[in-house]
Amino acid sequence: MFRTALLIFSGNAAASMLLLVRNLVVARLIPVEDYGIAATFAVVMAMVEMASALGLQQQIVQSKDGDDPQFQAALQGFQVLRGVIAGIVLFMIAEPVAQFLGIPEVIWAYQLLAIVPVIKAFEHFDVHRLSRQMRFWPLMLTGGIPALLSLLLVWPLATWLGDWQVMLYAILAQIAAMALTSHIVAERPYRLAFDRTTMATSLRFGWPLLANSVLMFLVFQGDKLIVGRVLGMDALAVFAMGMTLTLTPTMVFTKSAQNFFLPQLATLNRSKIDDNQRFHHIAMATCQAHILFSAIFVCFIAFLGQIILQILLGDKFSDLLPIFTMFAVLQGLRILKGGQSSVAFADGYSENSMISNLPRVLLLALGYWLAVKYENITAVIAVAILGEAAGFVIASILLWKRSKIGLAPVVRPASVVILLFALLLYEQQSVLTVLSSIAILVVFVLLIASMKELRVYFFKRSRLTCPPSAP
Template sequence: MLKSALLLLSGNASSSAVLFIRNLLIARLISVEDYGIAATFAISMGAVEMLGAIGLQHLIIQDDDGDNPKKQAGLQGFHLLRGFLSAAILFFLSGPISRFMGVPEIAWAFQVLAIVPLVRGFVHFDIYRLQRQMEFLPLVSSALAPALVSTALVWPIYLVFPNYRVMLFALIIQAVILAGVSHAFSKRAYRVTLDRGIMTEAISFGWPLLLNSILLFGVFQGEKIIVGRELGMEQLALLAMGFTLTLTPTLILASSARSFFLPQLSRAKNAQHDFQYLSIVTMQSSLLNGALLVTAIFLFGGPLVHFVLGPKYSALIPYLPWLALLNALRVFKAGCAVVALAKAHTTNAMISNMFRVATLPISWFALISGADLYAVIIIAIVGEMLGYLVALALVHYKVGVILGRMILPLITTGVLLTYTLAQTSLEESNIPFSLPQIIGFVPVALLLILSLYSMYEFRRYIKNHSTFIPFKQKDPNS
């Protein structure tokens, strides 16, 4: 099982790292304003994807009948139908989208972008189904190969289209390779059916996930839309790159934790002691992941911007620690969401995300009133913090997980985050590895070690080589 965990983490890390490099390369090659336009493609894709995000890939793992070929064919048919509908929506709304974002001259690009959801509709679900047997190589390959190919072709595309169109064609290539790799690693023939019963079951399972997807669109893209509309493409580019630098590690850690822990939690969902133990392990691992993110940005965020992106993105550096905190809170919530999903409590994530989305009108009003990016980020942090507290409460009251073993890790991690942000605020310059930063890192490292030491269940899980010991059995080392 430890090998599976390492495969997942390394695979997700590698694919996300490659896409991360792709975004950095594109940002380095094109102007800041053009990168802001390129960011609107991700916003548009997120808008159409959220309309059909009902968790079909989770259902085939979580459902007891997920191995049934008939069930898989029905889910694949529903997924294909969703792809056609998403493509049509993006194509016909290209005009309004481009005008709203203040770039009406690129409406054609959004029409071309409609190819992406259409192609993704042909993905073979074996890459998800095989996770039931803890086979993660197909899933990892379907993420890594498209990332590698699309990144390798950035420079040739740039030589022909030296502007925002680099991102447009990179996204299309990525979708095509994803669909192809999913079929190459499949063990079953690809079949699609439109089964009304399966679609009804999928909608019943996924409607809370759909609502949560709408909320997630607000979480991931809401501030970008507001900033792009009110402050322009250059400010949007800064915010988008800030999210790239801090959100990419978050997505790696969250997706790895979900793919690794969800099958284990789902198998243990009817064994309360085992489920309790794994739930605490999952949530503690999410705390550690968020703490590592903030610590890494504290040490390496400024140098990364200076040496990779160049001086045109230097204005981004002061925002990075706060964006790291924002996305650390998001990865904290991801642990709670995985635990709830294992018992089919798909409304938990939706409810906790409402608090972040509720801050968007406040952020918009703040910008209209003359505020800057700092205000937008701080408002979002408050929303995420409230959402995490609600997520913990829902895991306790709805899922039945006892949270006593989370109290000390929460306190130590909170102290770590508070000290790190305070240390960042005391710095007087953006010079990489400045003296205050070097001196301040020592207590940060000690606090990180203390936070890890307080996570007893997580350390016990690692010590036992990822084969957990249920609570009902006495641990001779305790």
């Protein structure tokens, strides 16, 4: 088990770290304002992800027909159709987006990025099908190799162009390499089929995921649009860098955790007593694993943030330091929701994530008003933190109501970790003393003690996967 978990985590981490290094190198090589423009490409890429979020890849893993070649071909055909439509839409909205952000000179770049969903649509779904069998190497290579290529292209592109165009062409190369790699590592021949029944089933399965993706776009990119529109490209560069440095490890863990826990949960039949009990146990371990990583991540940023920023960026992004822990807490709260989302998804409630993201979206207007009133990033982040906290409460209630999962094993460690976040945010405003350090350590120990279900899960799994002792 631990070998599989390590493979998933290291594979996702390698791809994400390569992309993070790419972004950091680009930030070092081009002016801050140009990095702000380059950061707007993340908005366009998020639109691509939003348009892709019908859960077609997840259906290969979850559906009982996931190993059927005809079903796979039908999903791949639907993916191509969806990608072409998304590309046309992105091309049409390129000019309005550029005008809204006040950078009409990059309209052509946004139009060029419209080809991304078309290329991405030709991904071979075999890499996801193989994950059903707990074979993750193809999926890891499909993410890692393109990320490495994108990084390697940054230096020659910077030497040649020297501005925001570096990020544009690095992204295009990454997406093209991703589609190509998925075909190279696939076992089955690539086939397309256009089956109306499969499309209808996929739409029924995927509409909550698509709606949630729209909300996710507003959650992650709405803040950027507010900052870019109200505060300008320099402020957007600082905000985008804070999001990048904290979101990357967040996405690595949540993606790895879903890859690891989802197959275990999805294969259980809850109508059987033994399977239902096992589902409850793994569900609690899933939620608590997310809570534990959230605490570790936020503590890491709070204690080492200054060193990290100095090593990675020097003094170029010094305005980020006073608000770095706030970014970490924001992402930490999002990690907390990841456990509930994975469990709900495995139990067939894919719309839970959508509902729990509503507070963030509803508070965007407040964030915009505060940004205009106070003209700083801090107010935008504070509103986002409030929205994520409300979303966690909603996700927990939905898990209890719909999946009949007890709240105590979630509320107990979550209460401790929120206390930990409050202490870290308070210490961000003052000098860290010995007494406050001890208090933080005590709270962290209490957190570990509150996670009985997670400890039992890993202890049992370790015994099952360890070879028997020699007589």
